[in-house]
Amino acid sequence: MxxxxxxxxxxxxxxxxxxxxxxxxxxxxxxxxxxxxxxxxxxxxxxxxxxxxxxxxxxxxxxxxxxxxxxxxxxxxxxxxxxxxxxxxxxxxxxxxxxxxxxxxxxxxxxxxxxxxxxxxxxxxxxxxxxxxxxxxxxxxxxxxxxxxxxxxxxxxxxxxxxxxxxxxxxxxxxxxxxxxxxxxxxxxxxxxxxxxxxxxxxxxxxxxxxxxxxxxxxxxxxxxxxxxxxxxxxxxxxxxxxxxxxxxxxxKKVVKFQKIRDQYAQMYNQSFSQIPEIDIPTILPEVKTSWHLYVIKLNLDRLSINRNEFVRKLRELGVGTNVHYLPLHMHKYFKDNSNYRYKDFPVSESLYDRIISLPLYQKMTPQQVERVVDIVIDLIKKYRR
Ligand SMILES: Cc1ncc(COP(=O)(O)O)c(C=O)c1O
Incomplete structure (x- = not known):
């Protein structure tokens, strides 16, 4: 490619x-x-x-x-x-x-x-x-x-x-x-x-x-x-x-203009992924408006033969940069050394961490790039579907 x-x-x-x-x-x-x-x-x-x-x-x-x-x-x-x-x-x-x-x-x-x-x-x-x-x-x-x-x-x-x-x-x-x-x-x-x-x-x-x-x-x-x-x-x-x-x-001066672009791209992702059972799209509660600083999908790992880390690596090989927000704080070395918190203390955070990927979402992207991210993600899902 x-x-x-x-x-x-x-x-x-x-x-x-x-x-x-x-x-x-x-x-x-x-x-x-x-x-x-x-x-x-x-x-x-x-x-x-x-x-x-x-x-x-x-x-x-x-x-x-x-x-x-x-x-x-x-x-x-x-x-x-x-x-x-x-x-x-x-x-x-x-x-x-x-x-x-x-x-x-x-x-x-x-x-x-x-x-x-x-x-x-x-x-x-x-x-x-x-x-x-x-x-x-x-x-x-x-x-x-x-x-x-x-x-x-x-x-x-x-x-x-x-x-x-x-x-x-x-x-x-x-x-x-x-x-x-x-x-x-x-x-x-x-x-x-x-x-x-x-x-x-x-x-x-x-x-x-x-x-x-x-x-x-x-x-x-x-x-x-x-x-x-x-x-x-x-x-x-x-x-x-x-x-x-x-x-x-x-x-x-451009905050409203930038927000419109983020809203538009987030909706493009939402529409494209909403019918894909291997992906959970972000849940936004009705009483709020998000700034879409991040667009974070959750993989349904039991439907895939690939884990999150491998998914991130494959996306990179195929030309898409992603990130993971966040490794829960209590799982960092600093907290293992300096607090009484241990793995299993925060099961929701821990299980989210295993499944999440933040996809590119910023105003400098073009709609074509958003579409390309969608195509690459969906192709990967199809390839590793169980
Ligand atoms: C949730 C959260 N809080 C605080 C910060 C710190 O922001 P800054 O880099 O401006 O210090 C960040 C930075 O990414 C963040 O994501």
Missing amino acids: NQEFIPFVSHSLEEDDIQSVLDVLKSSWIVSGPKVIEFEEKLKEYFGCKYAVALNSCTASLHVLLASLGIGEKDEVITIPFTFIATCDAIIYQKAIPIFVDVREDTFNIDPSKIEAAITKKTKAILLTHYAGQPAQLDEIKEIAQKHNLLLLEDAAHAIGAEYKGKKIGSFGSGVCFSFHAVKNIISGEGGMIATDNQEIADKAKRLRFFGIETDAWKRVCSEDFWFYEVSDLGFKYNMMDIQAAMGVSQL
């Missing part, structure tokens, strides 16, 4: 994005300054939240969010094993303890019916992930959080543009963290933000992202006492640069 390889992911940087970055590079201010403020203003408008705090990654945003809320040593934070390590890292950075709760088999999101059993006197927060861009069941989880006086925090790295009961993820909630890393739906190279309606959290996060310094460098330069700064908290070096924000501002 001579056709070009279809990568798993590729960003959509266009001329206007590049020009926007060049303008900053040619200006006199390239670190955190007016572009970061502009990006925060635009994000606030887009999400409909009261405060937006930009940082240099979602990981940093999660860390600063937990630190701003005073989550610390020996506090317990409920989260899922079926997420990227960053969700959990933030908890561990604060010397708090991640408590895993298994996910739902259909949505990959936290299973609300399993949360209460994991709550103890030390539990301070629930930090959930909106897996693949599909919002978790926020109302049910909020009810549990309120009943037990817990904070409800969201890792929305996948979920820009996603909606829960008609409201954008990020437009409500005490702390919602987004990612603009190069593989995300819109990008700033590296980048993240905290969306919140809570002024105290926003103010503290703004200090913590830059050494715990009360006023940021840009504001200082513009003020009379430009030389003075005071450290009020032990902070971090997590600030976003104007170079990154310029890319973000430009990409944010």
Whole structure:
């Protein structure tokens, strides 16, 4: 087959994005300054939240969010094993303890019916992930959080543009963290933000992202006492640069256009695979709108004479890049060495892991490439059908 390889992911940087970055590079201010403020203003408008705090990654945003809320040593934070390590890292950075709760088999999101059993006197927060861009069941989880006086925090790295009961993820909630890393739906190279309606959290996060310094460098330069700064908290070096924000501002203008393409391609996959019994297509609950950050199929392995790893290898040989999101966290060496969690503790996550493949889905793909992925996947299924 001579056709070009279809990568798993590729960003959509266009001329206007590049020009926007060049303008900053040619200006006199390239670190955190007016572009970061502009990006925060635009994000606030887009999400409909009261405060937006930009940082240099979602990981940093999660860390600063937990630190701003005073989550610390020996506090317990409920989260899922079926997420990227960053969700959990933030908890561990604060010397708090991640408590895993298994996910739902259909949505990959936290299973609300399993949360209460994991709550103890030390539990301070629930930090959930909106897996693949599909919002978790926020109302049910909020009810549990309120009943037990817990904070409800969201890792929305996948979920820009996603909606829960008609409201954008990020437009409500005490702390919602987004990612603009190069593989995300819109990008700033590296980048993240905290969306919140809570002024105290926003103010503290703004200090913590830059050494715990009360006023940021840009504001200082513009003020009379430009030389003075005071450290009020032990902070971090997590600030976003104007170079990154310029890319973000430009990409944010296209978020709706990009989403339409993702919606269209996801529907193409859905329609093509829905009649194939060896494949389960994603289940999207009626009350949500997913951002389709990932398109994840589940193989029905008992109908196939090939396992997931072999399937992924064959797809690669045939010209399709894929990925697997995720090896459940408790199955990583770090958790085997540093926690009491063991294999079989989270059977839903474990069995999902054996079956899942994330297929290419990004705005730079052409409809013809989506069709080619479909043909190659279906051909493989036919070849290895039991
Ligand atoms: C669920 C989840 N949370 C957090 C992150 C971390 O994002 P960042 O790379 O911006 O730190 C990622 C990155 O892929 C992610 O997938």
